[in-house]
Amino acid sequence: MDAFRVLSPGSLTTVQDAGRYSFIDRGVPPSGALDGFSYRIANLLAGNPVEAAVLEITLQGPVLEVLCEADVALAGADMAATLNDKSMSPWRSFRVNRGDVLRFHFATSGCRTYLAVSGGFDVPVVMGSRATCLKARIGGVEGRALRKDDILQRGAADLLAAQRRLPYRWIPTYRTDIVLKALPGPQEEAFRSGLEVFFDADYTVTSEADRMGYRLQGTPIHHDAGFPQSIISEPVIPGNVQLPADGQPIILLVEQTTGGYTKIATVISTDLSKVAQAMPGNRIWFKKVTLEEAHTLYRNEAARLREIEAFFSGTSDPRSAGT
């Protein structure tokens, strides 16, 4: 059913889901929501399966006209959203009705927000996913960002018995000084002298920061003598920190599958949500962790998500509705 009409698309608004991993061996980037945590929370708040399709809203948000009654949830950056001029904070759901206008402004804290709607955004599944990949022009709305006058559909779903709010203890804080935990490698041996500098220096997020990667600026890191800058091209993954000739790190994200630059370190998967919320001008430190620590954090994050899921399936229980 028709859910929204796009009155103004914002700077970059795309349909995303958990990503498209079945064709990365054919050069198709995974895409998907850049902040996997906020993405899943938005769905849980809207009463959806955790990996339904949502809108990923970047920096300057859209203006949407509501075309049918639904529950909507926001998670991620605060973009001073309003519903018919009434302020709507993130990390909660709310009911919208035909004729309402949902308006987003400029991000004041964080960089990306996720909008989930009852039943999920209903766009065609392309190669196993609804995620928009701008480079391959697939997924989402015709493989592109939203435009004015697009009509967005949603799937059929029961509306919530009671609106949901994420308890404060689970709400992340977006800081302008960001610590990213990272593992050395995969090519740490090319930077024996630079590795220590890398984990000690602070970097600034430049304006060249998008879903492809975040280009940083700070103390340049150079390869040790005898190590070439480029290697035989190999698969890359989100979080890899590559160092081109100028020695300024680039954190690779979800729109690339292979690369030929050496990678000094890799941001751990549970910290990629922090990268997604980093804004140009924010400062970044890399903190070295071990693989064991990273895997413990991975398990903790999965457990936390299960806990949140259980919390909401509890509140949807008729006995606790309305509390």
Place this chain on the structure above:
Amino acid sequence: MATTLPFDKPRLRHSGDMALLVEYGDAIDPAINEKVRAVTTLLKRNLPEGVLAVVPAYRSLSLLYDPLRTSPDRLSKVLDELEGHLREVEIPPPRVVEIPVCYGGEHGPDIHVVAEHNGLTPEEVIAIHSGTDYPIYMIGFTPGFCYLGGLDGRIATPRRETPRTLLPGGSVGIAEAQTGIYPVDSPGGWQIIGRTPLRLFAPEREMPFLYEAGERIRFVPIPEAEFDRIHQEEKS
């Protein structure tokens, strides 16, 4: 030229907390890539528990894994066992995928550049280019873009000084000692010698691609009328 041998034992690298890079050598070399192909074939035949994707490249492959379901130690053991199997099982020879190409004319505006650079006639360039099977070492950069090995040195040609802003999808080109096909419309600086009417990336099809890494590509020259016919067919 000295031959480059695969490593005796694969070298493992951690690429973050969800990917293991497995290296089989440190050169672009048919024997090393053959090893990558063999291991990839075996892994895909019986995907180990917790492995989300296998991505083969020139001399390495990446195993994307779910840390809740497996560990690098367990994967390392799986890879060790595979080494043993490799000696026993027969890996089928790579499939050869034929790609029809209309050389020269409007579809291959740079064929004269390649010919002149190498002191050949365009016909000789076509004969040499379509006379070999090219191994697909890796697919990356854009969907379906294959990194091919095996270009005959007699037709190697430097890139264009000024890249073109738009090459139609299917354009076949040469850059230095490499040849390749642009699967979709994109800017590019390769010397374009022809174009295939086939759609190399068709997302709406059940199988959106015609080939995978490890297979081989054979370019088959076709006349313009045949190009037009297939091109029409592919559109519908």
